[in-house]
Structure formats: structure tokens, C-alpha cells
Amino acid sequence: MDPATRAIHPNPRRPGLLPLAPAPVGSSSRASVGAGSRGRRQVTAACEACRKRKSKCNAERPRCSLCVRHGTDCQYATAPAETHSQALKRKHSELQDRITPYEELFDFLKTKSDTESVEILRRIRSGADVGSVLRHAKDGDLLIQLSLAPESRRRYEFPYKAEMPASILLPDNLYLRSFVFETTFNDLPSLGSSHLSQQLQGSSDDRYLKPFHAAQIIDPNFSNVVVSKWTTVTSNDHLLRRLLTAYTYYQHPWTAAFHLKYFLDDMAAGRERFCSSLLVNAVLAAACHMCRDIPDRTKFWLPHTLAYQFSAEARRLWDIESRKSTSNLTTIQAAIVLSIVATTTAMDKVGTSYLSQAIAMAYNLNIFSATAGTDDEAVRKARAFTAWGLFCWQAWQGFYFGIPPLISHPPQYPLPDPRVDPQWYGEIWVRYPLSQTLFPINLSHVIRTNFDLRKLMNDIAGEVFVVGKPPNATAQKVLDLKSRLDAWFADLPETLAPTRVVLPDHLKIHLEYYGILISIMRFPVKLTPNLEVTWHNIIRYAEVRLETLLRLYYLRHSFECYDPLLMQYLMLLGDTTLEKLHNATEPEDLEALRSTLVLCAKGLYDQGHNYHIAVLVFRLMRDRMKENDFDLLRTHLFASSPPPTTASEIGTSEDDPPLMVKYVRAQWQVPIHTPDTGPTKRSLEYLVREYGMLSLDSEIAGQGGSSAEPGRPRP
Template structure:
């Protein structure tokens, strides 16, 4: 056969000696080995110079000049450092820009907030030619050294805007349980004995001495959140993480719409079982109200604000969900978040539509019935918690709006026994400054207590709405029945929610809600006559009124009114209207210093909340217009006008679609809806409309054209 082989193929080809050949594994083929060898012989340059990249030619990457630039006598410039890839170069430059930006932020922040003498020194050094980066770095590092060297006193107590002390009639009233509480001792007590604030405090005392907005949420999953996966809004991941932290500190403990742990787990991992882009954008829109870095964040109608952008994205995603006709538990949860967001901006008439659609979807998903058919334990937990969250929220919403509740029967799945599992509802852990341990907010037990109270609120709203529809009044027997239920609930509160130990904002709000309900039940019954049992009704109202006053004062002294709290304006306006009603009956309103001081505190609270919520600004304007002239003068002296106000007259009704029954105290009265009232008030301020002569001269048919 060899005689048939062509001459040119008789000799074996001799190839050049290859470079170091990597060992061939038993499963590797000879062809793959040869390809690996050929790739190994080519030394790829980490990065080409600018000239070679411009000409699209191979670069030898020699430093300081590559071979081509040396041969052509060209200037050889590299964008990267030696042995640095383009990606590594971008990362290095990005880090340098971030460091420079941080230094400049510290520099300009110091120029804005620093002492005048120190600012003058820095300005002088700048004019002498000092490097901006070095100067900013020195200021930043100097601050850090000072922070490490000096441990600041974190105990802070706010001061009242009018009378600087608690009125004696309140402080000495032994029937008010809150004046004997630990919170009162660590606020009013420290005002009277400030030297006690300098004593070394233990970790358990921090909850009574440090404002809650000073804590940090502790959850390692938040650092793995990438907001860009969940929204088309251009925002840095650091901002979305901050917004998530603020939401779970300030909103979630009182307004609970979903299970925190499962939500964060999916948010961090990118799954869409218990977190979806719709729910995420709705949560971000709400949390923007708490982000102080957003100037004029109350302007929810401004397309430049993150609040508007996240809400617009949530609306878009909601419409897509509705078109898909797919029922999802996260959509039910988002309906509550959207309703809360619209309600606190004065658009509760729009928010109610989302709540109705979410409730109908939940009914189709049968989350209010038996959940024995749900075999997945996580899904069953989420369904049960969402059912109670929705049932409680719509009952509370109906109570405040004095409407018929959407649901009257509570979920069949009972509330979980928190003593058996603290993680059933997802605990919220926070860390106080300089604390050695984490502090729970007792979320599970709080959620159970809130759900029970909101069930009662829904029952009151249901009965009151049915009686109004029949032209009947809420009777004393009705009020007594609900009072018995409320008192039994109040007496069964866990220790941390009792008047003696209550301190956190969400826990204080549950007491504010309780006394608000009592006043709503009995206010109209207290003035019918001077005989028993009317005297008893009056005592109930006086007691709840005083408790409400003390609670708001303690809340302010410990936590202040600046941080976002979208339920607080309701109680501030409620108590303020009681004060206005009392002062209007006196010949000299200023003689009642205690009532005036309470009114001033409520006005300041509305002003502070107005930085975050437009509805609070509207409440403030409306309250100011209702004050007696002498009180209005005192208000202007002690509580300044709102900053950034775009209208000196009017109430701002043109931005509202609100059904808040703002002028109504008792549940048995006909509701006085906010939007209609403010529209009438604006027309009264502006005066009667005058017809334009030119317009009236045009026939109606031509006007339509």
C-alpha cells in the first residue's frame, strides 16, 4: 500500500518546538490541547495605548513607548497603569472620583454648617491656593478623629414651642397613667432635673432617652439590594437601601402590609414570589416622604421629585397587572401601600379605588377563608398575614373616613400566637447609638394588638354607617357596648404596650388611636344634659382628652415631630380642633394658657409634618384660619410660617381629592368632608367670581368653538 502514497506525503512534517505544553488530562483531545498551546504562545497586552487604539492596530504595550509609537516617533499615552486592564482602570478612576466627591461634600458641608471662625479660616486657605481634595480630606478626617475622641451625649429632649413646661393640671393629674410612666420620667423628669441626663445610661434606658429616628435598622439582606433590578427610575443603590431602612423603621411597625422577612429575602435575591416591581416601587414612593435629602418632598405632583417618579412607575405597573387579570398576593399588598400613599397626600378618593380593587382580588384568592388548602408553609404565612393586614387597614380607613367598611367578617385564619414563634410576622431589629446590643420593636405582638383594635374600629364604622343611612344616631347603648370591648382590649395589652412602659412611636400611636376612638364615641353624648349618666360621659371625654394631650406631649419631647409619620397629622388636627372649640367659648382665649400651649404644639406638629406631607400643610392652613385672631397672632409669633409655600392665600384644595371628615369630632355626626370644605373656604377667601366682560360678550356657541 505504501507504493500508492504520493512522494510529497511520505515524510512526516516537522513542526517548531512548542512552548511549555500544559499537561493533557485523560479526557482532553489532542486538538483542544493544540488550541490551548497556540493561545498560550500569544501574549495579549493588558491595554493598548491611545494611538494604537485610534489606528486599530496591535499594540506591544511596552512602556513608556510601545514598539509602533517608537518606530513612528508618535506620542505614546496609556489610559491605564502598568499591568492594569481597562476594567481595573475604570474601577480605580471611579474610586478616585468617589473619594474626591466625598472630600468636596465634606468641604462644602463644612462651609455651610461649620462655625463662622473656622469657615473663615478654610476660606482663607482656599484663597491661598490650598488643594480642594486635601482640604476636604483634612476636614473629614478631623471630624472622624473628634468623633472617636469624644463620645457625644445622645440624650436629647425637644422643647415646647409656647409654654416650656407641662401644664400643672396635666402633670399632677394622678388619673392619667402616662404621667407616671418611664417615658415621662425620662422626658419631663429630665427637663426638671437636667443633671440626671449626664449619668451613665444602660442599654435598656436608650429607648426612653434617644429619639427613635436615630436608630439604625439591622438586617444584612439590605446590603444585597440592587434597586436597578426592580425599577426603571434612575437612582443609586445606596439611596434605595436607605429608603428601605427608613420604611421599615418609620412606616412598617404601624402600617403593616406585608411580611418583612420574605419581602427582603426576595428583594435581595431577585426573586418575584413575595416582592415584585409593583410592590417595590409603591414602597419606594412612600419611603421618599421620609428622605430628608429630598427638598420639598411634600410636592407629590412635581415630576422632578422621586416621590412622583416612583408613584408614576407604580401606577404604570398596576395598570399592567390589571390588564393581565392575574391575581397575585403582592398586588393585594401593593393596593394597601398605594392607598396609604394617596391618602397621606390628600388624594384618598383615588387611593380608595386601589383598596377596593385589592380587596376584590383578595376575595378571589380566598385568603379570608380557611387556608388548609395552602400546603406551602411560607405561602400560608403570607396569605394569613396579608388577610389580617388588609382587614385591619380597611376597617381603620373606613373609621377615619366614616364610610362603610369593605369587609365586616374577620379572616378565618386566627392571628398567630406570638409567644410560640417570634418570627411568625418578622421581627424588626434596631440598634441605638453606642448600644452594645440590638433592640426588638416587638413587632409580632404589636401587629396582633393593632389587628384587634382595628377590628373594633371596623365594627364601629360599620354600625355608624348603617345608622346614618337609616337616618338614625349612634346611641349611648351603642357607645357603651363598644367601650366595654375597648377597655377589655386595653387592659389585655402586653407589658411593653402598657402605659407604664410604652415609648416607641408605633406603640404611642396605638394609645393615641385608643383615646381618639373614645372621644369619637362619647363627644356628642357629653353635652346633652348635666345629669347622670351624661356626667359619666363627660368624665370619659375629659379623661381621654387629657390622655391624648399628655401622649402627644411625651411623643414630641422624646421623638419630635420632624420625622415622617403619616398618621400623626390626623391626631394633631383632632386635638387642635378640640382646643379651638374650647377657646372659642371664652371671652379671653389667651387666659387659658394650657389649652393655648396644646394648640401651639399641634400647630407646630402639623408644620413639621408639612415638610414631608402635603396634607399636613393643608391641615395647618385650615387650622390657622379657624383660630381666634388673638391666638393666630400668638401662632405667628411662636410657630413660623411654612417654608417653600407656593401660595400665600387659599388652602391648597386644588391639589386635593380628600374625604377626611375634618370638622367632625363625634362618630354620630354627619361627616364634613375636607375637599368640599376647603373648596368653599377658598371661594370665601377669593370672593365672588366676576364675569369677564370680553368673555360674556361672546355667544355660548362661539365660546364652545
């Protein structure tokens, strides 16, 4: 056979075979890999079943051909394209990463003081995971935060976008020229405020450099008082003093139900003139929501919790006191505090009952008169202080509940000028870690300014609100209210000026001003086209400054500590942002709005770790969010642990606590913009019950084949 014929028929005995097809592109490299293995494709790692059988595995995934043939389970101990040695190294590294936090925690327990070690153990026993415990130990809370990681400057980071939105960086935004903004964003353009940078250069004012919750109250009474003499719940005076300190930090400057110095002096001396077991237990019940290491502090319905036990003891003592024929000043003060507790647990209707009885007792004692019903100077001062505290708390409730006030006129006792008589109000001094400087919180100015604002809020509620009906206002009436509110704001003392505010209670005064301004401008009134433009500009002006203040509050102090007033304005800003997101189209606008929405929702979520009403409000906002925005929020809420995903997890985990709808007795008006809805349908009680019905409908629909996420009804 000639060479040409042999090339076509290489095997002359089998002339019927077809010529070989050309090899596929790239086959040469694969053939070379398999050289020396009889043409079998070389694999990086066999499945576990083939390794056990010592069979030749083709490493196909998810099941190799031999496992398919034998009907066996096909599992791989390696990742795709990973050898067994590489898998062992990876697993060793993963185990090392898991062990390292426990080793670090063990070192903390060995090296830290007894107080810090007990604090760490308490967190472990309360169920916190190792990552959470380490974060508290390193970056922490209260004094641990800065004593373990001392630094001269501290700020929190926004959860989604690190920068301030461009929409609030306006030249006329006065808060961008504030000390707190300068010390937080000193690397940003000064927007014409370089004089502040010069004033603050080299400043050692820790109030502008460190969060307020890192400071320590300096008062001998807090270290000497034996609180356990006044309660039967616990004899742990260390714990009781911490609770008392927390109340002084987070509640007293805002509500001022009693004169703090008289209360502490009598508690330390064992006198019952300005202190009583009822008042002490009421204060401790409220304070349980303010200590972040108190377990289950939001679950007020659980009998084993401290908040429940202090509340139960206070109610027992209240029943005894309320049956007496004579009224007592400390009983009135306790009623104010118990009303506050009821409000934060979404049971403000119960709180209103306490408040009504306290007002009746106050009239019996004649504490609203110019002499407060007594000739004793100390008693007159204590009574007048409580008269204003009682008046202001019912004014706050009337305005935010949308109802007429229970007390039409303020007390006749004239409030002293804090510049002339600051001692009438008292003072709280604090010291920050790594510093010997004592700072006042300017308590006299804070209380007097709040009292003046509550008086104005009481006037608004009395002039505008009618039970069960929308606000009775005209455009001219709204402008008149705005003028009176502006006059109050213009008269703020220098320590509370927009450029100087920094502490939470300072910032809240400004937050309330803009929040109230937005609320009255949203009263349903008839407007001409020109007035519509004016209304829009005023509301937009207030919204920009409200968001600026909330962001500055977060950067300096975070939203983790107890502050019920934050809930009001986080919901207000969040609701406004949801509405804007619905209409936004530009990508930059969408991202900025999502940044604000995530911040507001996270703030409500964080507040929900302190008191139950915030849990309800967070859930209302969360379930109005679009799916992609909700997923974005989850990445920031559950950054350290996986979110609940199954029906059994949702609504029962610590990250998604249950809604105790049956306990809700709340007439608080949720700040959502629904101009065509009456006040009844904006009450928290109505909205939560509607939410409960939607949740039930969602579960029923899910059982019938709906793809809705369990426990989360679509908005």
C-alpha cells in the same frame, strides 16, 4: 446812669429792647456742650448728603433742615445717638456674624466624612439656608444628630411654654408614672413613682434616652440588596436602600401590608414569589415622603420629584398587572401601599379604588379563608399576613372616613400569639449612636395589637356608620362600644403597658385608644342630665391622656418625622383647644391653652413637610386661630427666617406652600367637633373647597379695599 438803671437797660443806646427771659430748665448743660462752637448744638453724626456737601447738619430725623431746604434725599448711616465710628464697629460685628456660619459650614465640609459631606451638600443644593444646614449638621437628623453632638440624654423642648400644663399633671394620670416621663422629667416631683427612678437609675436603655429616628436598623439585607434591579427610576442603590429603610421605620409596623422578611429575602435573591417591580416601586413611592432630605417630597404633582416618578412607574406596572386574568399576591400588597400614598396626598378616593380592586383579587385568591387558599406553608403565611393587613387597612379607612367597612368579617386564619410565635410577625432590630446594644421594636406585639384594634374599629364602623348620615347610635350602644374598647386596652401586653411605651409605634397605640374613645363618646345621642355628666367626665379623662401622650411623643421624638396618624390627633386636640380658648378667661388658663394650640399647629406644620394632606389640615387649623394666637404661632414657625408678608409671598413660599385644591379627593372626616353637622360637611374635600372659596372671596374683598391679610381669610 446808675447801676440799677444799667441793669435794666444794659445798652443805653437801644432802650426799646425787652429784658432777657430766664433760660429754660436744663439749658445750661446743653449750652456747655456747645461751648466753643458758637452756640451751635453739637451732633453725633451728620446725614450722608451733608457729609458730601460738607455742610453743617443739625441731624434732625427723618430729614435734616438742609435736606428739606435743598429737597435732597436724607439718609443716615448711623443709628440715632450713634457716632460714625460706633456705626462702623456695629456693621463690622454684623458682617462677622453673617460670615461666621459660612466659615463654620466650610469647616464641616473639610473635616467630616464623605457621607456626611455629601449629605450637607445635598441640603445646600435643595435650597436650604445656611442656618438650617448647620442645625441639621449639629443637632441633626438620623445618625448625624447624635454622632456630631453625642450625649447620653436628649429631649426636645416645647415651642412656647417649656413646662407641662398643670391641667394634665393629675395624680391618676398613669403616663406621669411611665419610664419615658421619668427619663424626661427626672428633676420634677415623682408623683409617687420613685420606684421607677430607682429602676432606671444608671440605666443604659437608649430607647428612653434618644429619639427613635437617630437609631439605625441592623439587618444584612439592607446593606446587600440591589434595589435598582427592581425599578427603572434610578440606579442609585444607596438612595434606594435609604428609602427602603425609611419605609421599614415609619410605615411597615403601622400597616403591615406584607411580610417584611419574605419580601426582603426575595428581593435580595431576585425571586418574584414575594417581591415584584410593582410592589418595590409602590414602596419606594411611599418612602419618598418619609426621607426628610428628599426635595419637594410633598409636591406629588411635580413630574421631576422622585415620589412622582416612582408613583408613575408603579401605576404603569399596575395597569399591566390589573389586566391579567390571574391575581397575584404582590399586586394586592402594592394596592395597599398605593392606597396609603393616595391617602397622604389627600386623594383617598383614588386609594379606595385601589383598595376595592385589591379586595376583589384577594377573594379570587381565597386568602381570607382559614388555609389562605394554599397548601404551601410559606405561601400560606405570606397570604394570611397580607389578608390581615388588607382587612385592617380598610377597617382603618372605614372608621376614620365614617363609612361602613368594605369587608364585614376578619380573615379566618387565626393570628398567632406573639409570646408563642413571634417569628410569624418578624422583628426589626435597631442600634442607637454611640451604643453597641441591639434593641427590638417588639414588632410582633405592635402588629398583633394593631390588628386586634382594627378588628374592633371594623365592628364599630359596621354597627354604627351609614353612608351620608350621622352615626346610628344610642347611649347604651356607645357604652357597649366603650366597654369593648376598654377590654382591648386592659389586655395590652406588658411591653406596650402605659408605663413602658416609648417608641412612636408604641405611643400611637395608646393615642388611638383615647382618640377612638373621644370619637365614640361624641356620637350624637340623647342623654339624661346624669349621663351628660358621665359623658363629660369620660371625654375629659381621655383628652388629658391624649394630650399627655402627644407631649411625651414630642419631647422624645419631635413631630418632624413622617407619621400620618399624628395628624389625626393633633387636629383633634387642636380643635378642642380652640374651643376652650374661646371660653377661657383666666390668664393662666389662656397661656396653657395657647401652649397646647401652638404645639398642635407646629406639629401639623412639621408633618406638612412630609405629605400634602397635612399642609391642608394645618391651613384649616391656622385660619381658625385668632390673630394674636396666629402671630404667636408665626414666631415659632419662622424663628430662623422671616415669615411671608406680601401677597406674592403668601401661598408660594416653602413655609406657606400652595393648596392644590383641584387634586383633593378626600372623604377623610376631619376631627372637628361639630355635633350639628353631617359627615359630608366634615370631609376634608368639602372643608378644603370651602376654604378655597373663602380665599377667593378674601382676595376679591382685598382688591376692593379690605384690610384682610392676603391669602388668609378670617375664620
